[in-house]
Amino acid sequence: MRLPKFEYLEPRSLKKASEALTADPKGTFLLAGGTDLLVNMKHGVIQPKRLINLKAIPHLNYITEGKDGLRIGALTTLHDLASSTLVQDKYPVLGQCALEVAAYTHQVMGTLGGNLCQENRCRYYNQSVFWRSARAPCYKVGGEICHVVRKSKECHSTYRGDMAPVLIAMDAKVKLVGWMGNRTIPLKRLYTQIGKKPLSLRKGEILKEIFIPSPSGQTLYLKWRLRGTLEFPMVSLALHLEKNGEGNIDRAKVILSGLGTGPLEAFEIEKMLKGVSLDDGVIEKISNQMVKEISPMRTSIASPNYQRKMAGILLRQGLEKFKS
Amino acid sequence: MKHILKLHVNGEDFEIFTEMNKTLLEVLREDLGFTGTKRGCDLGACGACTVLIDGKPYLSCLTLAIAVQGKKIVTIEGLAREGKLHPLQKAFIEKGAIQCGFCTPGMILTAKAFLDEHPYPSEEETKRAISGNICRCTGYVKIVEAILSVNENQ
Numbered sequence: 001m002r003l004p005k006f007e008y009l010e011p012r013s014l015k016k017a018s019e020a021l022t023a024d025p026k027g028t029f030l031l032a033g034g035t036d037l038l039v040n041m042k043h044g045v046i047q048p049k050r051l052i053n054l055k056a057i058p059h060l061n062y063i064t065e066g067k068d069g070l071r072i073g074a075l076t077t078l079h080d081l082a083s084s085t086l087v088q089d090k091y092p093v094l095g096q097c098a099l100e101v102a103a104y105t106h107q108v109m110g111t112l113g114g115n116l117c118q119e120n121r122c123r124y125y126n127q128s129v130f131w132r133s134a135r136a137p138c139y140k141v142g143g144e145i146c147h148v149v150r151k152s153k154e155c156h157s158t159y160r161g162d163m164a165p166v167l168i169a170m171d172a173k174v175k176l177v178g179w180m181g182n183r184t185i186p187l188k189r190l191y192t193q194i195g196k197k198p199l200s201l202r203k204g205e206i207l208k209e210i211f212i213p214s215p216s217g218q219t220l221y222l223k224w225r226l227r228g229t230l231e232f233p234m235v236s237l238a239l240h241l242e243k244n245g246e247g248n249i250d251r252a253k254v255i256l257s258g259l260g261t262g263p264l265e266a267f268e269i270e271k272m273l274k275g276v277s278l279d280d281g282v283i284e285k286i287s288n289q290m291v292k293e294i295s296p297m298r299t300s301i302a303s304p305n306y307q308r309k310m311a312g313i314l315l316r317q318g319l320e321k322f323k324s
Numbered sequence: 325m326k327h328i329l330k331l332h333v334n335g336e337d338f339e340i341f342t343e344m345n346k347t348l349l350e351v352l353r354e355d356l357g358f359t360g361t362k363r364g365c366d367l368g369a370c371g372a373c374t375v376l377i378d379g380k381p382y383l384s385c386l387t388l389a390i391a392v393q394g395k396k397i398v399t400i401e402g403l404a405r406e407g408k409l410h411p412l413q414k415a416f417i418e419k420g421a422i423q424c425g426f427c428t429p430g431m432i433l434t435a436k437a438f439l440d441e442h443p444y445p446s447e448e449e450t451k452r453a454i455s456g457n458i459c460r461c462t463g464y465v466k467i468v469e470a471i472l473s474v475n476e477n478q
Contacts, residue, residue, distance in 0.1 A: 001366050001367070002345070003388075004345065008388070008390055034387065038387075038388075042367060051388075099452075103371070103455045104453050104454075104455070104456050105381045105434065105456050106368065108381055108382065109386065228455070229456065230455065
């Protein structure tokens with residue numbers, strides 16, 4: 001599969017990259033690891049006029065720890081993240097989660113920034129030109145229909161990133177750099193929950209740094225997929241619990257991936273977890289709630305019913321791990 | 325649009341006049357004739373096109389050739405030194421880890437990068453490392469055996 005023709009830029013600073021991105025925001029795409037972008041280009045679902053390779057920009061690949069937490073440069077690869085002794089010692093869940101992304105080569109190539117900014121996925125969208133030619137173009141490629149939900153007025157493509165749920169559960173923030181200036185927002189707000197435009201980046205904005213506050217509880221990440229490797233999550237769950245001295249839960253975060261147009265927060269379950277002490281009865285009751293809380297669409301080969309069931313099972317497994 | 329591409333492959337410098345939108349895989353196979361690097365799925369899902377860039381395994385089908393100028397690229401052709409096979413290549417032959425041979429270049433290069441990082445891996449770690457390389461003959465048992473045997477006697 002040949003890549004379509006494009007103009008190639010290698011700016012040496014984020015400012016220059018942002019300027020180039022601003023000049024033609026619709027036709028310009030940012031390239032970091034390329035494991036998502038080049039596949040989409042080969043499938044013809046995006047047709048960049050210009051590619052900006054961010055990899056030539058120095059000083060964006062770092063992991064440093066300050067008083068208040070961890071700072072990670074957006075171009076840090078998932079492999080570097082998983083291999084970092086600092087991450088392994090103090091933020092082990094981040095390393096474990098990075099190892100859940102695809103396989104070894106993708107982890108070497110893929111960057112944390114790229115992983116967070118990956119495109120939403122759908123079984124009608126991530127297909128070759130030939131495959132897609134049998135149907136009318138869907139919302140995601142600029143058409144007027146959604147093949148997942150026929151009468152829907154919007155795109156239902158699904159967010160299937162691995163890193164975002166864990167980082168959101170850990171209250172991570174992201175620093176965005178643009179020609180208008182910099183801003184720092186909670187990672188949660190990077191996601192619009194709109195299938196057609198999943199990221200809230202403004203014109204010319206580029207993700208520069210991820211900040212994770214010092215851990216104040218326990219976090220774990222569980223991923224369900226058909227094969228034990230390579231695949232995107234069918235359902236995945238990041239669970240963060242902070243317990244008080246008596247073993248009751250003070251604060252809970254439950255973030256899911258693969259079930260909606262962005263990383264999904266299970267608010268009702270978080271409420272139910274607050275103040276309780278984990279025993280078998282509580283775990284049973286709360287994990288049964290998951291089926292009611294989420295409503296996935298059929299954007300992958302898994303049926304929504306199966307995904308709902310598996311999300312509940314993952315939650316039960318997670319809570320059981322925290323019980324002991 | 326064509327341009328001059330400068331690549332450092334298997335210890336040699338090459339200047340190639342070629343299209344800008346080519347992947348590293350296309351340049352290696354079509355412009356330089358290093359056909360040991362295989363084109364499988366061409367979408368990053370099979371690992372057959374794996375090459376080493378600065379010692380790390382990269383999927384050459386998802387790497388732009390223009391973006392890796394000035395980096396050290398090693399393909400399967402560059403692994404043997406002075407007519408002597410690399411220990412991994414020897415191990416693959418001795419253990420019978422080659423069936424049709426299509427996945428072998430990718431398997432060996434992924435395994436090389438992995439063994440450079442973890443000289444004495446467990447079986448589980450080895451399986452995880454090559455999990456992105458698909459062997460359609462399904463000869464994984466021998467492949468894992470071969471990789472584990474490389475540093476066994478040292």
